[in-house]
Amino acid sequence: MTLTVSDLRAAIDRLVVAMERDFDLLNSADGTLGDGDLGVTLSRGSKAMQEAAPGLPDDLGQALLACAQAFTRTSGSSYGTLMATGLMSMAKALKGRTSAELGEIAGLIAGARDAMQARGKAELGGKTVLDSLDAMAQAAAGLTELTALADAVAQAAASAQVALRDKPATVGRARIFGEKTIGMDDPGMLAMTAIAAAITGRG
Amino acid sequence: MTLTVSDLRAAIDRLVVAMERDFDLLNSADGTLGDGDLGVTLSRGSKAMQEAAPGLPDDLGQALLACAQAFTRTSGSSYGTLMATGLMSMAKALKGRTSAELGEIAGLIAGARDAMQARGKAELGGKTVLDSLDAMAQAAAGLTELTALADAVAQAAASAQVALRDKPATVGRARIFGEKTIGMDDPGMLAMTAIAAAITGRG
Amino acid sequence: MKKILNNPADYVDEMLEGLCAAHPEFYRLVGETKRAVARATPGPKGKVGIVSGGGSGHLPVFTGYVGPGLLDACAIGDVFASPSAEQMADAIRVADQGAGVLRLYGNYGGDIMNFDMAGDLVDFDDIRCTTVVLADDVASAPPTEAAKRRGVAGMVYAFKIAGAAAEAGHDLDTVTRVAQKAADACRSVGAALSSCTVPQAGKPTFHIAEDEMEMGMGIHGEPGVWRDKLKTADEIAEEMMDRLLADMPLAAGDRASIMVNSLGATPPEELYILYRVVKRRLEAAGVTIVMPLVGRYATSMEMAGVSFTLCKLDAELEGFLKAPCDCAFWSVK
Amino acid sequence: MKKILNNPADYVDEMLEGLCAAHPEFYRLVGETKRAVARATPGPKGKVGIVSGGGSGHLPVFTGYVGPGLLDACAIGDVFASPSAEQMADAIRVADQGAGVLRLYGNYGGDIMNFDMAGDLVDFDDIRCTTVVLADDVASAPPTEAAKRRGVAGMVYAFKIAGAAAEAGHDLDTVTRVAQKAADACRSVGAALSSCTVPQAGKPTFHIAEDEMEMGMGIHGEPGVWRDKLKTADEIAEEMMDRLLADMPLAAGDRASIMVNSLGATPPEELYILYRVVKRRLEAAGVTIVMPLVGRYATSMEMAGVSFTLCKLDAELEGFLKAPCDCAFWSVK
Numbered sequence A, B: 001m002t003l004t005v006s007d008l009r010a011a012i013d014r015l016v017v018a019m020e021r022d023f024d025l026l027n028s029a030d031g032t033l034g035d036g037d038l039g040v041t042l043s044r045g046s047k048a049m050q051e052a053a054p055g056l057p058d059d060l061g062q063a064l065l066a067c068a069q070a071f072t073r074t075s076g077s078s079y080g081t082l083m084a085t086g087l088m089s090m091a092k093a094l095k096g097r098t099s100a101e102l103g104e105i106a107g108l109i110a111g112a113r114d115a116m117q118a119r120g121k122a123e124l125g126g127k128t129v130l131d132s133l134d135a136m137a138q139a140a141a142g143l144t145e146l147t148a149l150a151d152a153v154a155q156a157a158a159s160a161q162v163a164l165r166d167k168p169a170t171v172g173r174a175r176i177f178g179e180k181t182i183g184m185d186d187p188g189m190l191a192m193t194a195i196a197a198a199i200t201g202r203g
Numbered sequence C, D: 001m002k003k004i005l006n007n008p009a010d011y012v013d014e015m016l017e018g019l020c021a022a023h024p025e026f027y028r029l030v031g032e033t034k035r036a037v038a039r040a041t042p043g044p045k046g047k048v049g050i051v052s053g054g055g056s057g058h059l060p061v062f063t064g065y066v067g068p069g070l071l072d073a074c075a076i077g078d079v080f081a082s083p084s085a086e087q088m089a090d091a092i093r094v095a096d097q098g099a100g101v102l103r104l105y106g107n108y109g110g111d112i113m114n115f116d117m118a119g120d121l122v123d124f125d126d127i128r129c130t131t132v133v134l135a136d137d138v139a140s141a142p143p144t145e146a147a148k149r150r151g152v153a154g155m156v157y158a159f160k161i162a163g164a165a166a167e168a169g170h171d172l173d174t175v176t177r178v179a180q181k182a183a184d185a186c187r188s189v190g191a192a193l194s195s196c197t198v199p200q201a202g203k204p205t206f207h208i209a210e211d212e213m214e215m216g217m218g219i220h221g222e223p224g225v226w227r228d229k230l231k232t233a234d235e236i237a238e239e240m241m242d243r244l245l246a247d248m249p250l251a252a253g254d255r256a257s258i259m260v261n262s263l264g265a266t267p268p269e270e271l272y273i274l275y276r277v278v279k280r281r282l283e284a285a286g287v288t289i290v291m292p293l294v295g296r297y298a299t300s301m302e303m304a305g306v307s308f309t310l311c312k313l314d315a316e317l318e319g320f321l322k323a324p325c326d327c328a329f330w331s332v333k
């Protein structure tokens, strides 16, 4: 089985619904540790992708580039910039191709993780979205069957969120809360759990 | 029976207690129709008189002048200025004397009323402190016995307040509320009811 | 809204101490009760003096506008309370350079009574005084009773214009005539969204529900023309412009300045959102906008809300409006 | 706190439209998304450009400080959100007069990532860029991790000083060195009393009880060093001065400027009350106060609270601080 731009469109539609649903949840999760805009960032970004969706080309690279630009255009928040960076990395990897194999997913996620790490200069284990992506890439590795892959990716994001919960935040606005953040979910990881669930249809 | 500066001191002490008690009441009565400072004006003014009290000379004119100045020093609110004007008029009338007859009270109140009217350019019947003083002066007229005089003055202020209640305000900040003020007490008349009651020991 | 203060009774005295300490190049505290502020460098001998005064809590109004090309001195009352007649007399005496003094202030009962009393006091000093009272708030009385209107932010235009006339060396009668012309050329309207707290009262003066606003409310919480659900910025701006233009119709070719003023807490971001509509309305009427003022020019401490002031200009007023002035809150070059 | 707005999604675009309409002599909107503001009259050829950028909701920061002697251009994000890299690139391109561009902004993750990306973009245009990041908030990290501190009102000193250096004709390396020196000379601390509301979120970002305050809280509601009962003005001022002077001890004979800044709703009256203590403390330490700034220089819309920024001066910094500048919110003559 392969993935095409129509799968991308369907995933975007599910993402829009999920981000609309989690708007207040993500804003207030971000509000306790930061500036309370994470729901805004994700709902605007996903809606901008949805607006671009009908016009997306079959070239998956070009399509993902347009998605990345939808994010940069609508937001300058850290998360929006990181999402755009991750999408851009996937776009580069798939440039000129109209389909992707399920077996490539793990590598695509890992590539996004690395590009985002280069941009944001955070370390793995620092309780950020990078840790979600790292767990997702590892869980996806070797899987080529849709249900198993989707389950593994969605589950990995959720587990990473719980696994890092008891560490202190080390980057971004949450960092200065230091020890107080122990026991609290990182808003960006919380968001990635919702994103992964929505994209894989496990939302 | 005559009144001397020690009666003035006792009256001031009672006034301070009453104005302290009515602080919030007068502020909020003024707040619904004006700027909410009437309790502040009267509590500060009466306290300033109290501070001046030990040093008041026996000359009632000089003593009342000092009381007037206590008011001008602590407040520029309309009511403070009018009180000072009224006290100043009484001061002029009693200048050089150490006692006043009870039979003079009506004339002193009427004199204060007229001086305050000249200063504030409001008309009688306009639902202001002038109407309280007018009623008090009329009620006091001809009375020379303390209990009767005190009862009449305190009662007149309270009755005037009720009598004017159903007219619209015509001066000061309350004026612009127009017809809406029908049925509402004028804050300055409400204050004069409390002042009259305190001074006469009917509080 | 919470306040940063010490003993509420000291609010105004401490504020004045800090104001003069921060800006000694502009302000100097004078008078026995230290409730009059004068220019650090007095105007030249023979210059007409301009004095204002009123309650505290409106910075930059009144005291902030003491400076070259503006006021010579100002008497400062407690929050929202008139200064005393003695304090006003202090201000008048220090402002006088032998050419007389214009008393220029807002139409409030307490201020009028006290400025009248102050005039009686300085009569002994042979200081000639004139009076111009601002009554620019269209929401506070109908045009037929225009003299009963409250004075609000129109004051700022009157200070600026009269101040420039005095600085230019005109005599007391001319400065008074120009000030009166400026006062007559101003119309204001305000909308309040939340109250402020008078320090000594300790709680908000009035209450407006979270989703309500009041159109035409006064700067001390005096009532307006309606209270209703909070409207959009554009609706608020349109209605305020409707009310101003109905009260002072402008024709194509007219020139006017407009002030979009925050009552305190409302941030400049929101004033600029309103200004889009203000500009569109005036331009649609063929009016040329001269020196628009957008900011905090006349406030009520931390009150949320806005006021608009329209000042119709002829050549004389426009010349004085554009003349230089300087103070800690406003400077025109 | 209630806001005056239309569609929350249009808040920033409408604000910028109004800002440029009200002050066309200062500001000009540029870029495809109209999220960069440039000087109405560009600096001369060969002048080093200075660009800043950051989230909206802090007026006069950032955009307000575009003007002669200050910034050349600025990229504007949504409220409290970084502008995009494209918008920053727009600002950098318009600011460049062939002598390179200094990126001068606050230490926030989103801004850093995007300004870095923007640098990659304008590399194609052969524009040389340098970077100075403000990290002046002493409450946000201990001295040992000073580089992790948030950038707050110290920005205003850095804009002013670097802007004067660029205006004086210095090259990019010199302007960058001076900007870094100014950034290193600033220490800030803030205290918040109430939240503000991000228009698109629609409700207050954080909650503080009616009788509480938070010392050291960030300008977006990031946590501080303690939250407790609201203290008196003098206690607040003393503690804030303690924290600043502990972080940057000053010796007798030193010269420094100090900013007493309202976060928005707190009125100037209260800033002046605080300034009394600030002045007393600095004078007691033998420090000469140069050009104190008291007012709204860096805000968070309608947030109540204050910040102090201490800027230690040597002769070079003092000269640039006192040099002329002009914009709609601040002018030095």
Ligand SMILES: Nc1ncnc2c1ncn2[C@@H]1O[C@H](COP(=O)(O)OP(=O)(O)O)[C@@H](O)[C@H]1O
Pocket (backbone or CB within 6 Å): A030, A034, A035, A036, A037, A038, A041, A076, A077, A078, A079, A080, A082, A116, A119, A120, A121, A122, A127, A128, A129, A130, A171, A172, A173, A174, A186, A187, A188, A189, D082, D109, D110
């Ligand atoms: N430098 C970084 N590297 C990796 N992840 C980061 C970084 N900075 C922020 N994040 C992630 O982004 C989330 C916050 O996103 P967002 O609310 O957009 O930030 P802000 O509003 O502070 O710009 C964090 O919870 C974290 O997961």
Ligand SMILES: Nc1ncnc2c1ncn2[C@@H]1O[C@H](COP(=O)(O)OP(=O)(O)O)[C@@H](O)[C@H]1O
Pocket (backbone or CB within 6 Å): B030, B034, B035, B036, B037, B038, B041, B076, B077, B078, B079, B080, B082, B116, B120, B121, B122, B127, B128, B129, B130, B171, B172, B173, B174, B186, B187, B188, B189, C082, C109, C110
């Ligand atoms: N011109 C006037 N003549 C007579 N009484 C007046 C006048 N103005 C105000 N008052 C009285 O004073 C009261 C208001 O006093 P105060 O709160 O001190 O006024 P303000 O705060 O508006 O200066 C009114 O209720 C009225 O009784």
Ligand SMILES: [Mg+2]
Pocket (backbone or CB within 6 Å): A030, A034, A035, A036, A037, A038, A077
């Ligand atoms: Mg955030």
Ligand SMILES: [Mg+2]
Pocket (backbone or CB within 6 Å): B030, B034, B035, B036, B037, B038, B077
């Ligand atoms: Mg009152």
Ligand SMILES: [Mg+2]
Pocket (backbone or CB within 6 Å): B035, B037, B077, B078, C080, C081, C082, C110
């Ligand atoms: Mg009053």
Ligand SMILES: [Mg+2]
Pocket (backbone or CB within 6 Å): A035, A037, A077, A078, D080, D081, D082, D110
């Ligand atoms: Mg953000």
